[in-house]
Amino acid sequence: MLAEAANQEKNLESLRVAIAEKEAPLKVAQTRLSSRSQRPNVELCHDPAQIRLLEEVKELANHVE
Numbered sequence: 285m286l287a288e289a290a291n292q293e294k295n296l297e298s299l300r301v302a303i304a305e306k307e308a309p310l311k312v313a314q315t316r317l318s319s320r321s322q323r324p325n326v327e328l329c330h331d332p333a334q335i336r337l338l339e340e341v342k343e344l345a346n347h348v349e
Contacts, residue, residue: 303348310344313337 317337321328 306344306347310341310348313341313344317341 317334320334320337
């Protein structure tokens with residue numbers, strides 16, 4: 285029983301670390317999206333880079349939740 289509790293605590297700590305490791309890349313991707321959304325009209329488009337950034341933010345946000 286004690287070993288199982290210790291194992292669960294270890295798993296929780298691993299999850300906390302994994303989430304923390306995803307927070308910085310998520311913030312970077314969100315900042316890039318924000319910067320791209322402030323572009324002038326001609327440059328404000330859904331190009332492959334924009335689409336990939338949106339996918340990256342979704343993917344990272346799902347990992348953090």
